[in-house]
Amino acid sequence: MKLYDHPLSGNCYKVRLAASILNIDYETVPVDLMSGEQKGDDFRAINPLGQVPVLEDDGVVVRDSQAILVYLAGRFGGPDWLPGDPAGLAEVMQWLSFSAREMLEGPALARAIVLFRRPDDPAPVQKRARRAMAVLDQHLANHDWLALERPTIADLACYPYAALAHQGGVEMGEYGHLPGWFRRIQALPGWFAQKGIYEVAD
Ligand SMILES: N[C@@H](CCC(=O)N[C@@H](CS)C(=O)NCC(=O)O)C(=O)O
Known part of the structure; x- marks a missing residue:
């Protein structure tokens, strides 16, 4: 793989x-985003x-990261990570959609503007990012996990850009229920931090 x-x-x-987390072996093929390798013909033949x-x-x-999570969970993780029943599947899917739109157009884009100097006005994007973070925070006020009261790929989809949001100028202190969720995710066997991830002490 x-x-x-x-x-x-x-x-x-x-x-x-x-x-x-799912103990899957794979080989990494680095793509040099800084030099634009992803827009070349060779890479576009793999992903247009x-x-x-x-x-x-x-x-x-x-x-697409959401689709890949679905694939990996279906092939290696089983129903604990991605349920097969319509109600459970829909509950996970709604967070995958949230990850693909609200998290990407909010915290992820704010980070691209602030950290990677993507030319765009950060203010409206940071406002969208704060709205997305508030939706997560409100949900986590009454739940330990995003879906089904257990860790699923819904959490793995939304967590990275939530825990990287500070790199986009989003003030993490405003979201009191996120640190507990971060801590629960950090405690999952196999968790590791990517550079810049907001880590919560035990
Ligand atoms: N919907 C896609 C978005 C993928 C995406 O935005 N990838 C970024 C890196 S985080 C990328 O390749 N950017 C380079 C470019 O668009 O030129 C996903 O969830 O995987």
Whole structure:
């Protein structure tokens, strides 16, 4: 199994984290985002969107971090991580959609602007990021996990950009229920920190 990867990408971290927690071996294929390798013909033949992560497994090619989490959980994690019943699946899916839109257009984009100097006005993006973080925080006020009262790929999808949001100028102290969730995720066997991840002491 091959993961087309960049070490600072939060979307790639979602996949690396899932692979580590689910004990999956894979080979990393680094993609040089800084030189624009992802937009070249060779990489676009693998992902026409010109983005990482992409997973290749025995002829199966999956792009998009949410889709890769679904693939890995279905193949290696079983129903604990991705349930098969319609209600449970929908509960997880709604957070995967939240990760793909609200987290990406909020905290992830704010981080790209502040940390990677993507040319854009940070203020409206940081406002969107704070709204997304508040939705997580309100949910976690009454729940230990995002879905089904247990760790699932919903948590692995939303966690990276929540715990990297401070790099986009989002003040972490405003979200009182996030540190407990961060701590519970940190305690999962196989968890590891990517550079910049907001770590909570035990
Ligand atoms: N929806 C995709 C988004 C992937 C994405 O935005 N990847 C970024 C790295 S975090 C990328 O490859 N950026 C390079 C570019 O767009 O040129 C996912 O969840 O995987």
